[in-house]
Amino acid sequence: MTKKYAVGIDVGGTTAKFGIVDHNGKILEQDRVPSNEHEIVEDFIDDLYAKLYPMIQKVGGIANCVGIGMGAPNGNFYSGTIEYAPNLKWKGIIPIADLMEKKFGMVTKLTNDANAAAVGEMMYGCTKNIKDFITITLGTGVGSGIVIDGKIVLGHDGFAGELGHTIIRPNGRLHKATGMRGSLESYASATGVRETAIEMLTAHPEEESLLRNYSINELTSESVYDCAMKGDTIANSIFDFTGQILGESLANFIMFSSPEAIVLFGGLTKAGNLLLNPTRKRMEANLLPIFQNKVKLLFSELKEADAAILGASALVWKMKS
Amino acid sequence: MTKKYAVGIDVGGTTAKFGIVDHNGKILEQDRVPSNEHEIVEDFIDDLYAKLYPMIQKVGGIANCVGIGMGAPNGNFYSGTIEYAPNLKWKGIIPIADLMEKKFGMVTKLTNDANAAAVGEMMYGCTKNIKDFITITLGTGVGSGIVIDGKIVLGHDGFAGELGHTIIRPNGRLHKATGMRGSLESYASATGVRETAIEMLTAHPEEESLLRNYSINELTSESVYDCAMKGDTIANSIFDFTGQILGESLANFIMFSSPEAIVLFGGLTKAGNLLLNPTRKRMEANLLPIFQNKVKLLFSELKEADAAILGASALVWKMKS
Numbered sequence: 001m002t003k004k005y006a007v008g009i010d011v012g013g014t015t016a017k018f019g020i021v022d023h024n025g026k027i028l029e030q031d032r033v034p035s036n037e038h039e040i041v042e043d044f045i046d047d048l049y050a051k052l053y054p055m056i057q058k059v060g061g062i063a064n065c066v067g068i069g070m071g072a073p074n075g076n077f078y079s080g081t082i083e084y085a086p087n088l089k090w091k092g093i094i095p096i097a098d099l100m101e102k103k104f105g106m107v108t109k110l111t112n113d114a115n116a117a118a119v120g121e122m123m124y125g126c127t128k129n130i131k132d133f134i135t136i137t138l139g140t141g142v143g144s145g146i147v148i149d150g151k152i153v154l155g156h157d158g159f160a161g162e163l164g165h166t167i168i169r170p171n172g173r174l175h176k177a178t179g180m181r182g183s184l185e186s187y188a189s190a191t192g193v194r195e196t197a198i199e200m201l202t203a204h205p206e207e208e209s210l211l212r213n214y215s216i217n218e219l220t221s222e223s224v225y226d227c228a229m230k231g232d233t234i235a236n237s238i239f240d241f242t243g244q245i246l247g248e249s250l251a252n253f254i255m256f257s258s259p260e261a262i263v264l265f266g267g268l269t270k271a272g273n274l275l276l277n278p279t280r281k282r283m284e285a286n287l288l289p290i291f292q293n294k295v296k297l298l299f300s301e302l303k304e305a306d307a308a309i310l311g312a313s314a315l316v317w318k319m320k321s
Numbered sequence: 322m323t324k325k326y327a328v329g330i331d332v333g334g335t336t337a338k339f340g341i342v343d344h345n346g347k348i349l350e351q352d353r354v355p356s357n358e359h360e361i362v363e364d365f366i367d368d369l370y371a372k373l374y375p376m377i378q379k380v381g382g383i384a385n386c387v388g389i390g391m392g393a394p395n396g397n398f399y400s401g402t403i404e405y406a407p408n409l410k411w412k413g414i415i416p417i418a419d420l421m422e423k424k425f426g427m428v429t430k431l432t433n434d435a436n437a438a439a440v441g442e443m444m445y446g447c448t449k450n451i452k453d454f455i456t457i458t459l460g461t462g463v464g465s466g467i468v469i470d471g472k473i474v475l476g477h478d479g480f481a482g483e484l485g486h487t488i489i490r491p492n493g494r495l496h497k498a499t500g501m502r503g504s505l506e507s508y509a510s511a512t513g514v515r516e517t518a519i520e521m522l523t524a525h526p527e528e529e530s531l532l533r534n535y536s537i538n539e540l541t542s543e544s545v546y547d548c549a550m551k552g553d554t555i556a557n558s559i560f561d562f563t564g565q566i567l568g569e570s571l572a573n574f575i576m577f578s579s580p581e582a583i584v585l586f587g588g589l590t591k592a593g594n595l596l597l598n599p600t601r602k603r604m605e606a607n608l609l610p611i612f613q614n615k616v617k618l619l620f621s622e623l624k625e626a627d628a629a630i631l632g633a634s635a636l637v638w639k640m641k642s
Binding site: 074083084130131132146148149151153154155156157158159160161162163165166167168169170178180248251252253255256257258259260286288290291294 | 395404405451452453467469470472474475476477478479480481482483484486487488489490491499501569572573574576577578579580581607609611612615
């Protein structure tokens with residue numbers, strides 16, 4: 001019998017989502033367990049097992065599944081360990097792939113969530129026929145997965161692809177979590193858009209803006225989007241600036257690996273052309289002629305709600321150990 | 322009979338250097354022909370043939386050679402063509418690999434000179450046992466070759482690895498040849514060091530410096546080196562600044578592909594620790610903790626005079642088509 005299904009598990013800071021996925025990206029079963037309530041990882045795995053194992057039985061048991069794919073912060077493909085993940089309760093180096101294999105009796109492939117998103121895009125999304133691309137996740141932070149010649153770039157230690165932390169404005173905005181200044185993430189994330197809004201409103205106190213109807217606490221990338229769509233000048237400038245920073249960064253990435261496509265994913269992409277147009281413009285303007293008008297700038301084709309499980313499940317099919 | 326030798330040809334703007342190389346990187350025979358005197362490339366190849374073919378005969382003929390490797394500006398591995406190389410006489414798209422194969426009756430592998438340098442380092446130099454590294458050539462310009470999992474990164478179109486043109490100082494120094502501002506090459510090349518010298522001497526007219534004994538035309542990265550070694554403050558500041566820019570760029574590159582080593586090569590590396598120390602310091606300071614104190618920053622082990630021929634010859638052994 002050909003094994004038809006893969007298990008996908010996405011471990012986030014508060015919740016782990018998991019599901020059973022077929023080769024076409026259809027999620028047959030899914031559920032979730034908390035990931036911030038277990039002091040030791042074994043207890044988390046026990047809870048996961050209690051919900052997940054019956055699902056696996058339902059689709060024909062282990063004999064019908066190729067394995068488990070897992071996306072987790074600081075997940076290392078080579079070692080199968082989660083290493084010093086700041087947002088998880090389990091500290092130090094957690095050999096989660098080994099623990100999963102013992103508990104479930106199935107091969108388990110681990111990587112970080114951003115790499116899993118890229119592999120999911122390659123298996124089920126808009127890069128099925130593309131062998132060189134970069135996925136940029138624009139959410140609370142900025143994640144990235146780099147694919148070269150059909151393979152995710154892991155680097156010598158498994159930690160490659162931290163493009164959100166590359167510096168695009170030396171001595172620029174402080175990124176509080178890392179203490180670094182001027183990283184892509186400090187501008188081109190939902191958090192960054194909010195900060196840009198506060199900066200621009202403060203810098204131009206004389207300029208009217210719909211954004212002034214929001215309290216500082218209410219200001220989010222969504223409120224900036226709403227105001228921009230109503231024609232608000234400052235709100236539009238905020239997306240222009242965000243696209244400028246993102247476009248300049250993408251140009252640098254293109255001159256590194258010359259991808260056929262860059263896939264944007266995550267909450268900030270809801271801004272659509274408000275973000276895409278300035279991004280593309282500044283990307284092209286910062287490329288050598290030999291790279292211009294070649295790179296497809298795409299939005300992900302995966303539904304955000306499903307993407308994490310899909311990406312994790314795709315690891316099983318796409319990642320060779 | 323096992324084929325023992327490879328031909329390496331490095332096509333530069335004025336001269337093409339070529340030689341016969343064994344598997345250990347020993348150059349048995351070498352010579353050169355002008356590369357700027359032939360209006361059409363076929364005439365250049367005829368001249369090359371006249372000098373190179375007798376060499377091949379001398380080592381046992383074509384039967385004893387695995388093929389020809391060629392490094393050339395804008396050389397494209399996939400197509401075997403030189404495409405719109407600004408510094409060469411032959412304009413447009415030149416199918417040089419095909420022409421060479423017809424003339425010599427030997428397989429010919431082409432890539433750009435910076436990629437060839439990286440492949441040479443992998444075959445004969447300091448990265449023989451390293452599968453993930455980046456070579457940065459600090460010469461008149463800044464070239465780069467990126468190796469991931471033992472393979473040179475070519476990108477979807479064969480033009481990956483133009484790290485010298487990534488922007489590290491947005492709206493920074495004008496790079497005359499490209500019209501771009503703030504690229505790595507505009508600072509961390511011999512040309513860039515000269516420009517930094519002129520800028521610093523102009524900005525601090527009150528400060529004494531041995532560099533003021535040189536005319537503007539005589540100021541070179543070598544004169545800056547000489548003065549720095551004599552303890553000149555401005556000359557030392559010039560290398561500090563150059564290392565700062567280079568170190569910040571290297572940190573960005575590391576967070577892309579997480580290499581085990583970065584290999585510096587080219588004329589500017591003669592500055593030794595004057596350049597290496599500030600580079601390493603700024604590189605480490607701009608890395609996420611997960612990347613710190615892991616990446617080897619090395620000088621190439623290839624002799625500069627031999628490196629171009631060695632790198633080109635290594636293409637034959639290391640590049641699969």
